[in-house]
Amino acid sequence: MAVDADVLLDWFAEHGRDLPWRDPDCTAWGVLVSEIMLQQTPVARVQPIWLEWMARWPVPSALAAETTGEVVRAWGKLGYPRRALRLHAAATVVAAEHGDVVPSDVDTLLALPGIGAYTARAVAAFAYGKRAPVVDTNVRRVVARAVHGAGDAGPASNTRDMADVEVLLPAEDAPAAKMSAALMELGALICTARSPRCADCPIYEDCAWQRAGKPAYAGPAKPVQKFAGTDRQVRGLLLDVLRGSEGPVDKGRLDLVWHEAGQRDRCLDSLLVDGLLEQTAGGLFALPGEH
Numbered sequence: 001m002a003v004d005a006d007v008l009l010d011w012f013a014e015h016g017r018d019l020p021w022r023d024p025d026c027t028a029w030g031v032l033v034s035e036i037m038l039q040q041t042p043v044a045r046v047q048p049i050w051l052e053w054m055a056r057w058p059v060p061s062a063l064a065a066e067t068t069g070e071v072v073r074a075w076g077k078l079g080y081p082r083r084a085l086r087l088h089a090a091a092t093v094v095a096a097e098h099g100d101v102v103p104s105d106v107d108t109l110l111a112l113p114g115i116g117a118y119t120a121r122a123v124a125a126f127a128y129g130k131r132a133p134v135v136d137t138n139v140r141r142v143v144a145r146a147v148h149g150a151g152d153a154g155p156a157s158n159t160r161d162m163a164d165v166e167v168l169l170p171a172e173d174a175p176a177a178k179m180s181a182a183l184m185e186l187g188a189l190i191c192t193a194r195s196p197r198c199a200d201c202p203i204y205e206d207c208a209w210q211r212a213g214k215p216a217y218a219g220p221a222k223p224v225q226k227f228a229g230t231d232r233q234v235r236g237l238l239l240d241v242l243r244g245s246e247g248p249v250d251k252g253r254l255d256l257v258w259h260e261a262g263q264r265d266r267c268l269d270s271l272l273v274d275g276l277l278e279q280t281a282g283g284l285f286a287l288p289g290e291h
Contacts, residue, residue: 003142003143003146003147003168003183003203003206004203004206005168005169005170005175005179007202007203008179008182008183008186008202008203009175009178009179009182010202011182011186011202012178012181012182012185012186015185015189016181016182016185017043017185017189019034019043019047020047020050020051020054021033021034021050021126022126022181026127027058027059027102027127028101028102028104028123028127028128029058029059029060029091029094029101029102030050030054031102031122031123031126031127032087032090032102032115032119032123032127033050033053033054033087034046034050035118035119035122035123035126036083036086036087036114036119037049037050037078037083039080039083039119040079040080041078041079041080043188045077045078046078049074049075049076049078052074053074056074057091059095059100060090060091060092060094060095060100060102061091061095061100063087063088063091064088064091064092064094064095064096066088067287067288067289067290068084068085068088068275068287068288068289069286069287069288069289069290070287070289070290071084071085071087071088072084072085072239072243072276072287072288073242073243073287076243077236079232079236081239081276082274082276083114085114085274085275085276086113086114086115087114089113089114090112090113090114090115093112093113094112102123102127104123104124104127104128104130105124106120106121106124106130106132107120109123109124117158118134118135118136121133121134122134125176125177125180125181126177126180126181128177129173129174129177130173130176130177131169131170131171131172131173131176131177132176132177132180133162133165133166133169133180134165134180134181134184135158135161135162135165136184136187137153137187138183138184138185138186138187138188138191139161139165139180139183139184139187140153140156140161140187141153141187141191141193142183142186142187142191143161143164143165143168143183144209145191145196145207145208145209146191146203146206146207146208146209147164147168147208148208149208149209149211149212149215150209150215150217150219151209151214151215151216151217151218152193152217152219154219154220155219155220165180165183168183186201186202186203198210198214231263231266231267231270234257234258234263234264234267235267235270235271235276237257237258238254238257238258238264238267238268238271238277239271239276239277240257241253241254241257242277242285242286242287243287247286247290247291248280248282248284248285248286248290248291249284249285249286250283250284250285251283251285254268254285268285275288276288278290278291
């Protein structure tokens with residue numbers, strides 16, 4: 001394997017971003033909130049919302065005591081608002097069953113509502129300094145290039161990807177946890193998908209991809225996520241109306257946000273099914289728990 005842990009850890013110590021959830025005083029709750037918010041959302045958009053949440057709900061029980069409607073409102077423009085409901089559900093269980101402290105054990109974390117394998121390992125590693133392979137898109141790309149000499153990572157394979165990272169991590173917990181963060185940071189800042197900054201890469205000399213002449217990626221094309229005109233956009237527009245209102249609204253207000261009635265009604269129904277909106281007895285629409 002071609003990744004020198006000492007070299008990468010030295011680079012990370014000097015060049016890693018000063019993010020608030022990396023502060024030594026940040027609680028495991030803060031780390032959990034950051035990990036949920038950072039899923040498919042850039043750091044620049046997450047940071048101000050994360051700071052607001054931590055000031056408002058510094059412990060799980062504080063969020064658990066809030067209405068789900070207010071939690072959805074506070075989620076703002078982060079996108080994929082079901083994540084807000086998952087965080088609220090997880091906070092409720094942590095407050096009730098774990099003494100208001102986010103667990104440190106991966107299996108216990110996995111038992112929390114809405115917490116998947118990636119998030120559980122990330123909390124164990126980044127909040128508690130445990131040795132746990134944490135694999136996201138950035139890590140997969142670094143491993144594909146530095147270890148396998150490929151231009152990019154192919155289709156995800158949890159078994160293969162975990163095994164690849166497992167062998168790269170130092171044996172001890174603390175450096176292994178830092179290594180997980182360093183691999184992720186290298187992919188985010190240097191070994192980027194479109195314009196990798198190879199001249200600034202700390203492991204350039206040992207990188208299998210550059211030694212092979214940086215061959216172009218020849219694997220399956222990755223699907224491009226569109227936003228304009230999608231159900232995601234329409235759902236967001238509908239939610240915006242409720243976030244900006246002080247109470248329930250009639251369907252006429254919602255009908256104004258999108259011209260295509262079939263898509264608009266489909267998205268409204270999906271928000272009701274997901275628990276992000278509720279309908280009153282009188283036929284009005286509101287954020288959950290706000291009528």
